[in-house]
Amino acid sequence: MSHVDEGTLHALVDDQLDAAERQAVEAHLAACGDCARRFAEATAMARQVVTLLGALDAPAMPVVVQPAVVRGPRPAPAPAIAVRARLGTLRRVAMAASVLLVAGVSYQVGRSRDGAPSALERPVAVRLPSAATPMRAVPSVVDGAMDSLNSAPGTVVRAAPRGGPRADGDVAAADRAVGAAAAAAPAPSSPRLIAPAVISPPEPAQQRIAAAGAQISARADQGAERRSRAMNDAAAPAQEVASAQGRMESSGIVVTQVSPPAREARDESVRAAAPAPAVAGASMAKSSPSVPKAAALAGYRTIEEASVPALTRRRYVSPTGTSLELSIAQSFAPAAKAVVGQGTASEFVVTTDGGRSTVRWSAHGMDYVLQGALAPDSLVKLATLLKP
C-alpha cells in the first residue's frame, strides 16, 4: 500500500479533494497508522499557521467612530482655483485672533469593547466663530483647503489660536459636555480621539444653528440602528440640507455632508446624489490625477466597525519647523491612507486611531486640526500648502 503524499494530506486538511479522492485517502488513513499520524500533524500545522498569521493582524480595540460631518451642496461659486488662491490668505487669517469656523454635525457612536454598538448615537455640535471672526472668508478658505487636499467626504478642519478662545468658558464647558457624553459610551477608545468642541455662537446665529442642527440630527436619530443608514437619512434630502446649509452659511458656518454608501438598495440613490459636492471626492476630481481613483471609490465607502491596528506614531520633520500630527484612518475607507511625498519633508506625527485620520499642525501661532479620511497624496498637498 503506497502512502499518502504530503500535498494530498494537506489538500485533505483543506477539504480540497474531490469526493472520490477523499474517499480513497480516508480509507487509507483508516488502515495506516503512519499516514493517520501525518495527517494529524498536517492538521495541527495548518491550524497553527492560521493562528500565527492572525498575530500579524491588528488586535481588536474599542472604537469610537465619528463617521460623518454633514455638508450640503456648496454655494455655486467658489471654483477650485479661486478657492485655492484664497489659501494664500490662510496665513493672514491665521494671524487673526479668531476661531476658525467649521460647521458640522457629526455622529458619534461609542462602541463597547466587544464591538457591540452602544446606545450612544447623537449629533455632536458645532464650532462657531466669535463675533470678531471674518465669518465668510475663513470657512471658505478652510473649505478650499479641504477641497484641494483630496480628502474624503467628511473631512473637517478646525483651527484655534494657541491658548486662545479654547480657553474660554463656553468652549471648556462644551468640551466637558462632549467629553462626558463620550465617556458615557462604553469603552471609548484612546483619549487621543478628537472630541469635537462646541462653542456657543453669538446669540443671533445660535437659533439658526440649533434649528439646522436639530433638523439634521433629527433625521439621524430617526430609528437608525446602523450609523450608515442614519447618515444616508441625513444625506438623502439634499435640499433640506442645502437650506440648512444656507441658514448656517449666513452665520459663516459651512455644513459638510458625507454620503456613505448604503449597503442595500439605496446604492442607486446614493450614486445619484454622488455627483453633488455632497460627495466631496467628486469635487476634487479636478485637482489631481490620483483623485479619480479616490473619487471612483469615494461614493462606495462603507462605514464599518473595523478593528483598529495598534497605535503607531510616526514623526516627520520639516526644515521649516512646521509640524504635523497625522492619524491614519482605518482601511474601511479606501481613501484613508495618507502618504507624504518626498521633498516636502514636513513633520507629521502619524497616529492610527479609531477609523479616522487626524492631522494636527501648528503654524503662525495657530493650532490646526484636520479630521477625516485622507486620500493618498493629500499630505503632499497639505505639506505644500503649509510651507511658509
Added chain:
Amino acid sequence: MGLDLGALFRDYHESLVRMLTRRTGDRGRAEELAQETFARAVAAPPTNPRPWLFAVALNLLREEGRNAATRERRLVLVKDEDHVAPYEQPDDAYEREETRLRVRAALAQLSERDRDVLLLQAEGFDYDEIAQATGLSRGAIGTTLARARKRMLEVYTQGEGGSHVARG
C-alpha cells in the same frame, strides 16, 4: 450591467488589505495597494473577482518592489513608535509585538510563491482560486502549502526563546 464596485469592495476589500498587510507588514502600504487594485477593477471589471483582485495586488506589490522611484515616494520615517492599545497592558503589547516579529521573520524565510499561496489560503481561497491567482497548477497547491506550512513553523519554532532565526 457594469461592475458593482460597492459589492466588490464590501466583499473583498477587508480580506485584501489583511492579506497585503500580512504580506508587507505595512498597513498603510497595504491600503494603498488595495486602492490601486480596486481602481484597476473599475477600469477593467473582472469576471472572477476574487482571484483577479488578489493576483493584481500581488503583481502590483512585485512591481512596486522593483520600482526604485516608487520606493523613494514612501514615507520618510524619522521616528516610528508603536503605542500600546489603551486597554492593553504594556507587557501584553510587548509579547504581541514579539510574536508578530517572529511570525514576520518566519514568513520572510519562505519563497515569494510559497508565501503568497499560504496567505491566499489563509484568506479562504480554495485551491482553484489560489491556482488562478498565482498561475500555479491546481495540482501543485497542496504540495506548496505542505512545504510552506512546514517551513514557516520550523523557522518560527527556532525563533523561540529569542534565539537567532536560522537561515536556510
